[in-house]
Amino acid sequence: MIRAVPAGDVVALAAALFAVGAVGVLVRKNPLIMFMSAEMMWNAAALAFIGYAAEWHQMQGQLMAFLIIATAAAEVGIGLALIVWVYHKKLRLDVDDVSEMKG
């Protein structure tokens, strides 16, 4: 079997994606973008799983990637519904605006 991409490179890309996602969640205020960034972290993890699965010649990592995708889909379903609902209530998307509670 010829391995085109070494696992280290895949994981490096995954780590970069993860970092971008994490920074996105921490820095951005728009819930939609924050949510997207979080999903990006998930996908980075899925990518890392696939890279390692290839490295170890194992199926479990790929299985995990599928599970991550499926779960992410469920999460997006709920998440988008929630965001849209809050958007309808407030007509603006800014987590600081949503904040009515203090402390």
Next chain:
Amino acid sequence: MMHFLEPEIIAAVGVLATLVAAMLASSRSTVPYWFGLVFSAAALARASMLHLSTHLYGGAVLGDSYSIVVTVFTLLAVMAGLLLAWDPDKYGAEFPALLQLAGLGAMVMGFAGNLILLFLGLELLSLPLYVLAASRRTPLGGEAGLKYLLMGAFSSGILLFGAALLYGGTGSMTFVNFTAVHVVPGLMAAGLGFLLVGLLFKLAIVPFHMWVPDVYEGSPTPVAAFMAFGTKVGAAAALLRVLAFGFSLSAAWWGLMLGYLAVLTMIAGNMVALPQRDLKRLLAWSGVGNAGYVLVGIASHNLLGAQAALFYLLPYGLAILLAFTVVRVLEGREESPVTLASLKGLAYRQPWLAVGFLVAMLSLAGIPLTAGFIGKFYLVRGAIAADQWGVAVGLVVATIVGLAVYFRPVQQMFAPGDGASGRFTVGTGVVLAAAALGTLFIGIYPEPVLHAVIQSARFTWLH
């Protein structure tokens, strides 16, 4: 060989049956609630009959008395949540199914022996709770759901990446195989770190706790009660299992780190709880502080600590359920916020409610003859046996701060004045009585519960 999963199977069938019942029955019917309660009770009864230690699928599914204890605690939380929410008009027909589903997630976390199940359990616990947290049709509810969702997705992402690194370091998903590889290589250490951060988010450990007060305040009270108990049970159980099975050789390393976090969490949680006026927020912060207590047991990285952490979940859970029950009664159908001022004169208006609240506060403060004292005693013992004197002192300092937190509402109750009063329902009455009697019983005669918990924690340091 599947019969050790029977409680979980009953619970899973219960979820489906409740869903079907919710579809068939009218939206105002209590039938789904009854379904949820009966199936949860059946699962609880089955779980309490099991005594075994086995595993399936190469250690992916662990059926031992540890998972049974986690299942029992979770089912208690689910049943309490159902009883507190016994109002289909208000909470809707889907409520029981969602709550049971979340409970099932916590149970999966209890028997998970590998990263895949851990992740699935975590998401199964979280996804229904996002919906439930947002189920109050007010901006507050939307905010709670949104914050919980974003924080949940973020923390799950961190956990997943940590899991990926661990997988990369060992080529295995199963916890017990992690022991073979030393943590010291950067990859494993980073993986463990990320995994811990993900779980600590769920457990609400400082500094990963910021979502808690807003989510508790915005969620419907029964949901907050379940989150305070059930979610913590699931997260703590998984945390303990991962660390004990996978990383027992590097215990000194993570034990020290978690010890610091535990002290920080206990003290910060109780300190911030001190000035709170809204009772739900006060309980949320106290929940943060109590998560720190649980972490003390985990950080002790010995058998005593594991027993103590597992045991402490029950006194804490009963007390917090009791307190949320009082909130539920006082807030009434219109869910008006319950502040410390609404407690004024409660002891004279509704003495039984006041007695329940008093028991909850005494237990949370750790006064002897309530369950909370036994829990703290056990935790201190674990910390001292692990030679973590600083953690023990931190626990004591936090408890002293906690006293002021918990006795302030008590004094309000006995102060003259006109506060809120509310009507008992059968559900709230049952939860109040059961949790109060349970707290006192465990405080006066803890031996049966201790025995069960000690049996179930025995697994931990065998590997």
Next chain:
Amino acid sequence: MLAFGLVLIPWIGLGLFLLPKGWVKAGAVVLAGVEVLLFARALLAPMPSSLAVVNWNWIPSLGVHFHLSLDGLALFLVGLASVVTLAAVLASPNKQGPAYYFWILLAESTAIGVFTALDLVAFYVFWEVVLVPVFFLLGGWAAGPARRTALKWLIMNLFGSLFMLIGVVAMGVVHAQETGHLTFQLASLAHTTLVPQVAPWVFLSFLVAFIIKAPLWPLHGWMPPAYSDAPAPVTAVISGVLSKLGVFAMVRVLVPLFHAEMAQAEPWLMALAAVGLVYGAELALRQKDVKMVAAYGSLSHMAMMALGIFTLTQAGLVGATFYMVAHGVMLGGLFLLLGWYEERTGSRALTMLGGLNQSVPKLTAWFQIFALATLGLPGLAGFAGEYMIFQGLIQNNITVAAVAGVILVLAAWYMLRLFQGAMQGPRATGRSPADLTTAQVGLIGALGLLVVVLGIWPAGVTSHLPVLAPPATHALAHASHRKGGEPA
């Protein structure tokens, strides 16, 4: 079983909530009376008997035993608790509701638990639970800023006792590591030696908790508001019974478990107690409020007991234990009298009053007896205790003995000042208040009788006391060298 009965019966006070309004006080009196009878039964039984002991395996998983024993040390303190509680219940106004009596009874139960417990965890449980009834008594019935007073009591005391929890657990854990057997029985723990890095801290955790509860200078912050604002019967219980918990615990726990540490720290402990002695007496002299004079006087007396204990001699320990009992009866009676005094005059200010001996001769007479007993008049209860403590002090440290001697003079001074200011001299007010009722005279007379009996027959108590001094400290070696090893 007797010990358990003594602890359990006050809990029946929960039933007071079911009684019709007029019967509440009667019910409380019956329960408190049964306690006194149980004590009398224990007094008459030959000691030590199995009747007086319970030792149940309470929480086997944690090595905790429910071990209560009415031994010689505990017996008379239990008696003190039952007698003072009965007096306090009798002296309470009829209008009080069931909660008030229940909390007083609960305070009695937990105090008896502390006195009789021989298992460190059982001891600790009672030690902490005792805070709850007093918290509610102060919060619900004290005058002034009651909620602050109650919270101060609770938080100060728990501050001490929670650190003690670490000490308790550490003793058990270290013992388990040494012997492989987890237990908290005091008798077993006495043979445990802690490592030198830990020992002083564990010792300190116990000591601070005991000092706060007593209270001794400098950790007496909760005392002034609690003593002055609580209703007289509650003050009588707190000062008469509960304040003895701290010094009693020193005899029960510190001396057997930490005699080495105590001997090591002796100069410091002595200095601490001596300063407390002077400080309390000094402040008592300067108070303008009658209750505060007694409160600070009591602070000074507590320091006297602590001095006796810190000598680590048999005479000092026996003297301190006897003085606890005597002081409890005296202070209980004194605070009841001050309560009646306040009830009649509507004031507690020392300077505003005077000349009461003309209008209320009975109150004056009894007040005189209790004041004289408190200042240590020979023949009354205070003297015997102070005498024995002095004996221990002279054996141990002649300088401190000299200081204590001076303080005794001061004590006489502030008590006489209190008595003169309130009772004698020209009449300050035109009103002529009513004298004591027959019931009140009967009550205070019974306590007065006890004061006299204790004063002329201290051996009745001290002969029951076991050997209290630690076996092999330098203090005892020192003492027995001079005294020929003869216990006082």
